[in-house]
Amino acid sequence: MNEQPYPEVPKLSPEDLARQKSRSKALGLLLGALVILFFIVTIAKLGGNVWNREL
Amino acid sequence: MSLATDSLIDEASRPLVSRGTARDYYELLKPRVMQLVIFTALVGMLTAHEHINPVIGFASILAIAIGAGASGCLNMWYDATIDSLMERTSKRPIPSGAIAPGEALAFGMTLSIGSVLFLGLISNWYVAGFLAFTIFFYVVIYTMWLKHWTAQNIVIGGAAGSFPPMIGYMAVTGSVNLETFLQFLIIFVWTPPHFWALALVKSKDYARAGVPMLPVVAGEVATRRQILIYSILLAPVGMAPALFGFTSLVYLVISAVFGGIMIWLAYDLSRKLEGDAARKASYRLFGTSILYLFVLFGALLLEEVVPFIPWRNLI
Numbered sequence: 255m256n257e258q259p260y261p262e263v264p265k266l267s268p269e270d271l272a273r274q275k276s277r278s279k280a281l282g283l284l285l286g287a288l289v290i291l292f293f294i295v296t297i298a299k300l301g302g303n304v305w306n307r308e309l
Numbered sequence: 310m311s312l313a314t315d316s317l318i319d320e321a322s323r324p325l326v327s328r329g330t331a332r333d334y335y336e337l338l339k340p341r342v343m344q345l346v347i348f349t350a351l352v353g354m355l356t357a358h359e360h361i362n363p364v365i366g367f368a369s370i371l372a373i374a375i376g377a378g379a380s381g382c383l384n385m386w387y388d389a390t391i392d393s394l395m396e397r398t399s400k401r402p403i404p405s406g407a408i409a410p411g412e413a414l415a416f417g418m419t420l421s422i423g424s425v426l427f428l429g430l431i432s433n434w435y436v437a438g439f440l441a442f443t444i445f446f447y448v449v450i451y452t453m454w455l456k457h458w459t460a461q462n463i464v465i466g467g468a469a470g471s472f473p474p475m476i477g478y479m480a481v482t483g484s485v486n487l488e489t490f491l492q493f494l495i496i497f498v499w500t501p502p503h504f505w506a507l508a509l510v511k512s513k514d515y516a517r518a519g520v521p522m523l524p525v526v527a528g529e530v531a532t533r534r535q536i537l538i539y540s541i542l543l544a545p546v547g548m549a550p551a552l553f554g555f556t557s558l559v560y561l562v563i564s565a566v567f568g569g570i571m572i573w574l575a576y577d578l579s580r581k582l583e584g585d586a587a588r589k590a591s592y593r594l595f596g597t598s599i600l601y602l603f604v605l606f607g608a609l610l611l612e613e614v615v616p617f618i619p620w621r622n623l624i
Contacts, residue, residue: 264326273330280331291368295431298364 329408336402337385337413338378338420345602346377346473349496352606353474353489355613357481369432369480373473376424376440380447380469382417386410387452395514428480436479443472457519460526467500468493491549492609498546499602501539502575505532506595509578510588533579536594540575544568547605560608567601 266274297304350373354366361369385392385403393404402408421444429437451466459465474492475485505523508515509532512524524532545552547568551561574597578590 266326270326270328273328274326276330276332277327277334280334291371294364295368298362299431301362 327409327412328406329402329412333402333407334416337382337408337416338375339381339385340378342381342470343374343378345470347374348603348610349492349606350374350473350477350480352609352613353477353492354481355477355610356474356486356488356492357478358613359481361481365431366481369428369436370477372424372428372431373440373476373480375420376428376444377473379417379420379424380444382413382420383444383448384452386413386417387448388456389413391518391520394518395511397511397514432480433483435483436476439472439476439479443469443476446472458521460521460523462521463504464501467497467504470500471496487553488550488555491546491553491555492606494546494549495543495605496602498539498543499598502536502543502571503595503598503602505536506578506591506598508532509591510595530582533575533582537572537575537579540571544572547601550609556609556612560605560612563608564605567604570597571601 347370350370354361354370385401389401389403389410392398392401398404403410403413421441425437425441425444428440447466447469451462451469455462455466471493474496475489478489479485508522509524509529512522512529515522516525523535527535544565545568547564548561550556551558551564571594574590574594578587578594581587581590
């Protein structure tokens with residue numbers, strides 16, 4: 255049985271690596287900002303009710 | 310099949326990794342259009358005169374802005390071929406080769422769905438539906454259909470860019486009112502003279518790309534006449550919030566003065582048909598139209614946030 259060869263992994267130029275790094279940084283910051291935003295919005299939506307629960 | 314995939318942009322010759330930077334993705338969102346959306350949606354939101362948690366208000370405006378950016382991104386995806394043929398748009402991320410059409414499509418769809426769901430969860434589902442409809446209207450009705458079909462493309466399609474004040478108001482109240490409908494009408498009537506002033510200068514670009522803009526289809530003289538008609542119509546529409554008693558005399562004076570300036574510049578453009586003078590008159594009207602909208606909505610914003618406006622009750 256003939257095995258299919260794996261596709262060749264592209265070699266990244268220094269410019270491509272720099273762009274990839276910039277995208278990764280931006281995506282990381284964006285995800286962090288989303289986590290903070292969702293948390294703050296959740297607290298804002300709950301309002302005073304956040305304390306009205308059985309402990 | 311999308312225009313983007315059967316275009317000059319050869320997918321097969323693209324590298325397997327993305328070439329785009331974070332800035333390229335940001336440019337896909339049409340940041341200048343987003344600024345206008347944020348500004349006008351904020352005015353609509355403040356018109357509500359109802360208490361809204363500042364965090365929820367901020368997050369709602371953010372969701373509306375991202376929804377607008379997503380529709381801009383999907384517009385760039387679909388029109389990548391046209392953009393590559395026009396000087397004004399040839400450096401956009403897809404025609405320049407920085408971002409593949411497929412990447413833009415995925416990015417735009419993700420942001421569209423995400424912004425609508427987020428707005429529905431934090432505000433209400435009426436406004437989420439309205440945002441979804443606006444994205445659909447801009448991408449499908451305007452970009453995929455009207456833009457390639459009729460010279461009235463930006464007249465009807467301009468509705469998509471005019472909805473934000475109503476969306477901003479609806480995010481707070483879950484409904485629409487006459488005041489925000491008048492704000493919608495101002496942007497709606499403002500769009501044709503604003504866009505056609507630029508289209509006059511770029512008509513060769515549009516002709517090369519096969520887009521039936523008014524100067525290409527009806528000629529430059531007819532376009533100048535239409536610009537003048539819409540500018541004359543814009544003046545009373547711009548004053549309408551004051552005439553209906555929603556604002557003070559200050560707004561009435563400001564809108565009347567700037568409406569008069571728009572009519573004068575449109576009249577000036579209608580008389581200058583050729584050469585550098587015509588080109589300058591087009592750019593002057595285009596630039597002033599941006600200032601017009603900024604000043605009118607700035608005045609509406611101030612009317613909402615400044616507690617005491619002299620002569621407020623004179624109308």
